[in-house]
Amino acid sequence: MTVTTAAKTPASDVPMLLGNERKWTDYFTFCTDHKVIGIQYLVTAFFFYLVGGSLATVMRTELATPAPDIVTPDVYNGLLTLHGTVMLFLWIVPAGAGLANYLIPLMIGARDMAFPRLNAIAFWMIPPSGLLLIGSFFFEPPTAGWTSYPPLSLTTGMLGEGIWIMSILIGGTASILGGLNFLVTILKMRVPSMSLTDMPLFCWAMIATSLLILISTPVLAGALILLAFDLFAGTAFFNPTGGGNPVVYQHMFWFYSHPAVYIFVLPLFGAISEVVSVHARKPIFGYRAIAYSSIVISFLGLIVWAHHMFTSGTPPWLRMFFMITTMVIAVPTGIKVFGWVATLxxxxIAFTSAMLFAMGFIALFLIGGISGVMLAAVPFDIHVHDTYFVVAHFHYVLFGASVFGVFMAVYHWFPKMTGHMINEFWGRVHFALTFVGMNLTFMPMHELGLMGMNRRIALYDPQFTDLNVLATIGSYIMAVSTIPFLINAAWSWRYGPKAPANPWRALTMEWRTLSPPHIENFEELPVLTTGPYDYGLGYIAEEDPAELYEHAVPAPVAG
Amino acid sequence: MNIPSSIVTLLVGIFVTLASLWYGQNHGLMPVAASAEAELVDGLFNTMMTIGFGLFLLVEGALVVAAVRFRRKEGDMGDGEHLEGNIPLEIVWTAIPAVVVLGISIYSFDIYTRMGGLDLMNHNMAPAEASSSVQVAYAPGEGDMPLMTNAANATAEVPAILVADATAGMGAIPGTAVGSLLSIDVKGLQYAFIFSYPNGIIDGELHIPVSQPVELNLGAQDVLHAFWLPEFRIKQDMIPGQDTRLVFTAIREGTYPVVCAELCGPYHGGMRTQIIVESPEEYQTWVDSRLTAMAAGDRTIANLPKAPADRSELEYLNNFVEPMQLAIAPESLAELQTHHTDYSPADYPHAEHHSLEMGS
Incomplete structure (x- = not known):
């Protein structure tokens, strides 16, 4: 038995309630419990995923034919701007923050985050930020792309652009508050027996993510505030007609937005390290290599930004410098991928839904990684920059890794979060549809870009029709694939079989408490007796240890 | 059947190597290569495809094999082997990618140099008038003029720093005689490219002779655009207030698309024209015919939308705000035509010089 309790005295006089101690209404309140906030983040983010996905489906429908016939090109640019912004700032970032909020205190044996009230404030900034952005679609959507390069962004409509800036400033602030909270919590609130190298790899990944958030997000805020001045006050920081330099905006924007792709994917790099180990019942291969490579990625991620600007007004030496740093970042990323494969x-290997999504993650991220190294090569990037090849590349990374990673994490931690098991059959159906749809949509885009199709266009050369039709069919399959997930998650949350404390017999600490955990997470301060991945050493975790329930009393039936 | 694992490894290695070598040469993913630069880029791409496809086969293969061989048996509650890592193996898979990306970096650097990417530094041919249509109200360095590099620029309305900074883009392939460059100014505006030839021709399409290095001086009038020639594998942003340039040599006659590759507004997708690569004789014939037409008083810009006789210019131009057509903002086009009617030979001091050169 792996759980030893340090003291037999209950931590508080409040009787431990057995599951269900949260009413559904609690999730709509300003609640400082990290578990409530984590679920608030995840559900809100998933809502925005459906919004961003709907926008994408309309775009793909438009692109089924070369002519701009379904929507006008104006509306199309609004769609692509909102699709990018919603998916990145309102889906992937909050989903990662949700997982981190839910899991970090449980994984390190803390009762809550370091700054619970700040945590709740950070979450409650997300809905206004998102509703503002989506609301703009109905009067004047921003149409300058999620990058919002001036001078175009200064000429496309003040209202839409202003809302876009405001929305991202709010979301960015939430992200900074969250990052600060994660970092302090991980560094300061671990149980005394847990050293840094005893932490689950998810915590390592969140240290790297938080560092990136704290260093780079303020620069984005600076760029957006200057852009707002140009927009509203007629200054000329970036406006060439007043002597400003539009290329400086690109530098500032990418100084955040390249590290941002690691902010999007590092939490899931952490989560997959948990999942492959548990579901293959084998220690993670090369713990230190995977842990330290997160930190290396975090550092290198800060000095690669200008690879988004190889065709901008950048001098040759700058192109060469950023080519080399970008190439080098493939090394720590490769270490992780090889480590996961070697773990399997x-x-x-149990083919649970979580494991299927994890294997899909590795398979797809590999493709995105290979095309990423190709894109780092300046002479090749000059050809494919701003084409569908780039669109294919970043969807393999952002959808293949980040979105597959979020689904993987949801299937893995669903029993812990809700206290109910999720239906595995429909999980596998969800996986199969998503995997097929994803490849059908994004694989043809590589060829489209290489052959000459530029991105962000509502009308295109008819020679590209066939591959675009294929991509559109794939996008419909992806759209359909969310239906089994949505129904499965909602149904299982309410009617799924009761989950034991530790259904996967995992060794990390979040599985050593009730499902769902009671309000203060652990009855007594837990003490570490095994490493997080010590499979094969003879420790076999119990699925549902009886002593967890000793002090628990059933919750009153919610009215 | 019991095949020693070393033989299996060897066979897998041979298969992966052969398959990736074959795929690297036969992917068929690139359009026809119409410039000397394109052949260099394709060589680099084929190499990266070879390595990338090999890596793809190895890792995806390992995943599939693991999924089949190491699946959990029904009712097996035990753990797998306790294997925390393998330091030599980890060093190998750190070192191999490091060497590979280093190799690709060096190869890319070499290709980039051979394409003329590093040639920009010692080359300052950016014409002062190229950015004069951006109304620069505030000139950094005005007053004490420490930044002025060229006395002639001091009289231009563009701050000298912007002109001297035309170091972005691609230069000529090293070894090219600079004097032989055919230099064409390209202006990007919503939603068209306007090409100004040295001898005063202004056209909406790009005509160039084959096998002669061509220099394009790129500028933008309103927002960012990007000048992309997919069959030539070159692209460069056109930036208001900053000149950029591309130098390339066409090696194959034909007609190819010119594409705007930077989001520039709703009709970004319609901002396309074509490049016509001709034999030197055909090119000269085209130049002569345009010069003759201009001498006869034809002041219109060829290959741009024109107003039919029965409608006013503004009425006609409004059509282009509709989807499905190449669209140019009415104001932009009106401005262009004013600009063009102002044409006088004095505006193009290099015209005679260049036509003489081409005649020789």
Whole structure:
């Protein structure tokens, strides 16, 4: 038995309630419990995923034919701007923050985050930010792309652009508050017996993510405030007609937005390290290599931004410098991928939905990684920059890794979060549809870009029709794939079989408490007896240890 | 059947190597290569495809094999092997990618140099008038003029720093005689490219002779655009207030698309024209015919939308705000035509010089 309790005295006089101690209404309140906030983040983010996905489906429908016939080109630019912004700032970032909020205190044996009230404030900034952005669609959507390059963004309509800036400033602030909270919590609130190298890899990944958020997000805020001045006050920081330099905006924007792709994907790099190990019942291969590579990625991620600007007004030496740093970042990323594959090798792989999504993650991220190294090569990037090849590349990374990673994490931690098991059959159906749809949509885009199709266009050369039709069919399959997930998650949350404390017999600490955990997470301060991945050493975790329930009393039935 | 694992590894290695070598040469993913630069880029791309496809086969293969061989048996509650890592193996898979990306970096650097990417530094041919249509109200360095590099620029309305800074883009392939460059100014505006030839021709399409290095001086009038020639594998943003340039050599006659590759507004997708690569004789014939037409008083810009006789210019131009057509903002086009009617030979001091050169 892996759980030893340090003291037998209950931590508080409040009787421990057995599951269900949260009423559904609690999730609509300003609640400082990290578990409530985590679920608030995840559900809100998923709502925005459906919004961003609908926008994408309309775009793909438009692109089924070369002519701009379904929507006008104006509306199309609004769609692509909102699709990018919603998916990045309102889906992936909050989903990562949600997982981190829910899991970090449980994984390190803390009762809550370091700054619970700040945590709640950070979450409650997300809905206004998102509703503002989506609301803009109905009067004047921003149409300058999620990058919002001036001078175009200064000429496309003050209202839409202003709302876009405001929305991202709010979301960015939330992200900074969250990052600060994660960092302090991980560094300061671990149980005394847990050293940094005893932490689950998810916590390592969140240290790297938080560092990136704290260093780079303020620069984005600076760029957006200057852009707002140009927009509203007629200053000329970036406006060339007043002597400003539009290329400076690109530098500031990408100084955040390249590290941002690591902010999007590092939490899921952490989550997959948990999932492959548990579901293959084998220690993670190369714990230190995977942990330290997160930190290396975090550092290198800060000095690669100008690879988004190889065709902008950048001098040759700058192109060469950023080419080399970008190439080098493939090394720590490769270490992770090889580590995950080696973890599976000679393991005992259970094909749960979580594991299927994890294997899909590795398979797809690999493709995005290979095309990423190609894009780093300046002479090649000059050809494919701003084409569908780039669109294919970043969807393999952002959808293949980040979105597959979020679904993987949801299937893995659903029993812990809700206290109910999720239906595995429909999880596998969800996986199969998503995997097929994803590849059908984004694989043809590589060829489209290489052959000469530029991105962000509502009308295109008819020679590209066939591959675009294929991509559109794929996008419909992806749209359909969310239906089994949506129904499965909602149904299982209410009617799924009761989840034991530790259905996967995992060794990390979040599985050593009730499902769902009671309000203060652990009855007594837990003490570490095994490493997070010590499979194969003879410790076999119990699924539902009886002593967890000793002090628990059933919750009153919610009215 | 019991095949020693070393033989299996060897066979897998041979298969992966052969398959990736074959795929690297036969992917068929690139359009026809119409410039000397394109052949260099394709060589680099084929190499990266070879390495990338090999890596793809290895890792995806390992995943599939693991999924089949190491699946959990029904009712097996035990753990897998306790294997925390393998330091030599980890060093190998850190070192190999490091060497590979270093190799690709060096190869890319070499290709970039051979394409003329580093040639920009010692080359300052950016014409002062190229950015004069951006109304620069505030000139950094005005007053004490420490930044002025060229006395002639001091009289231009563009701050000298912007002109001297035309170091972005691609230069000529090293070894090219600079004097032989055919230099064409390209202006990007919503939603068209306007090409100004040295001898005063202004056209909406790009005509160039084959096998002669061509220099394009790129500028933008309103927002960012990007000048992309997919069959030539070159692209460069056109930036208001900053000149950029591309130098390339066409090696194959034909007609190819010119594409705007930077979001520039709703009709970004319609901002396209074509490049016509001709034999030197055909090119000269085209130049002569345009010069003859201009001498006869034809002041219109060829290959741009024109107003039919029965409608006013503004009425006609409004059509282009509708989807499905190449659209140019009415104000932009009106401005252009004013600009063009102001044409006088004095505006193009290099015209005679260049036509002489081409005649020789």
């Amino acid at each position: 090798w000679r393991g005992k």
